[in-house]
Amino acid sequence: MRIAIDAMGGDLAPKEIVAGVLAAASQYSDAELILVGHEAQIRSCLSSELPVNVRIVHAEDRILADDEPVRAVRRKKDASMVVAARLVKEGQAEAMISAGNTGALMAAGLLIIGRIPGIERPALAPMLPTMDGAGVLALDLGANMDAAPEHLLQYAVMGSIYRSKVDGMEKPRVGLLNVGTEAMKGNEVSKAAYALIEQAPIHFVGNVEARDVFARNCDVLVCDGFVGNVMLKTMEGTASTIFGALKQEFTRTTFTKLAAAVLKPGLSRFKKKLDYTEHGAAPLLGINGLCLKSHGSSDANAIKNGVRQAIHALKNNLVGSIAAEISGK
């Protein structure tokens, strides 16, 4: 298994990326890890020789957080993310991981690695937090702003395969994000998608409301990228507003400070549970090669976990399973 890691992507690159890869290398000796990025900068993060299962592929350039995605991928041919994608395309790696510009990674996946034959639109599929900790794989959360019913059907199938192959679920429950649970609820796209998904050979549990996601009444949540992204940002905004207000309340008087000190450990645990960035890297499903997006603020631990996720998905043949299902083989 060869996994290419974009050493230059993310807020804490290259230091934390390199540290994460080194930690992963010692833990997963059967994987070959390829650090893609500026060699001198990568080497300056090393205190000793590279382990035998890590190598560097030099890339002169990098894609920045505010680069326009498609243009950056097309023009910066020597950027670390682009070079990593090329390694996957050319079969020199089976997977890539990047904590860089999300839009650029989607563009690199689409334009360089390409789609699985038969997949019309790839989907970004992060794990949303749930109270029981098991999470809901939500897709698409932003790869495509406009989705036709047929695309939502493909998201449903890909999400179901992910949960069964990668998470070992026997019969993952697939729900369609909607404004009510009745079958005929929603806009034109969701009504048409409902009729299509209902016919698919997956365990469709019908429409799901956004407020029920935390209770995990499904394992896969299907939505278009626009609505999904609004939902994700509403979750973030609501949670950070509430935690911000709590903090203010907790520091109001000496009494409240004392009281807060008692409650803090439990609240921190809970806050971490709700933070979707704690739930690992998000796969870009539908790309003809494993492509994982780590959060922009990923530290060494997040990168190590990303490598673990990639190894697990490769061992369970995620991409091949999606390809087989879509082609009907």
Place this chain on the structure above:
Amino acid sequence: MRIAIDAMGGDLAPKEIVAGVLAAASQYSDAELILVGHEAQIRSCLSSELPVNVRIVHAEDRILADDEPVRAVRRKKDASMVVAARLVKEGQAEAMISAGNTGALMAAGLLIIGRIPGIERPALAPMLPTMDGAGVLALDLGANMDAAPEHLLQYAVMGSIYRSKVDGMEKPRVGLLNVGTEAMKGNEVSKAAYALIEQAPIHFVGNVEARDVFARNCDVLVCDGFVGNVMLKTMEGTASTIFGALKQEFTRTTFTKLAAAVLKPGLSRFKKKLDYTEHGAAPLLGINGLCLKSHGSSDANAIKNGVRQAIHALKNNLVGSIAAEISGK
């Protein structure tokens, strides 16, 4: 000013509705309040004679919470909500308020009272909570599941008129709900709507992300009913999940119970602030008569506040202002 109140709509009808109307009647003696509903049931809620500015219009039937909206409005011609809408249509009342079935109220507004000439789609416009307490008028939050760019433009104009006429804002900031703040973000509908709203004679502040709503970076938030409803339910779900977990944490041990007792008053105040049902009734904008939706769990106080809102909107000629703006007069 004559205001028809659906005495039979909502979880606490008719008792709390009648109590709210009586309280409003004594406070706003210049308004004529019409309780529409089953006369005997309304009278059973009274302990004395009706005040001079309250009268009853009998309606034999009522629309239930789980009635199919359009069918119920068409078939139950003697339902309190339908009779109230007819009073507005026939000019016997200038406004109506109901805490009943939201879908049915939208249908009654549309099918019985009708649209303002030139308005293609009415919009449900509740006030979303913000940290500063001033709120953001969001529309549409569920009247129409599919909105064309032209409809979003009309929502923007109606929302702006509401904030300036009813809330006295000089230059209400109108934002378009989107997945990023840059002009070319979003799906096809939002991109086309951006271009239209930009040309409108209102103070358009561009795209707004859902996570920034609580900080009130706009006064009017424009979105289609599907996305808006998902956003609203995500807010509800996230907040209730967090408050539920807090409660659990607070009751874990004797120490945490003591600590929680110190923090509770502040948290309750904050929780109330975040609860959008505390922010009054939601107008159904674009209907040719004032039509207000009170929350289903409205108590007497909520109904009294609804009457106050209706009086304020009538005095400021909300409906006439929208009609004038749309017809270009």
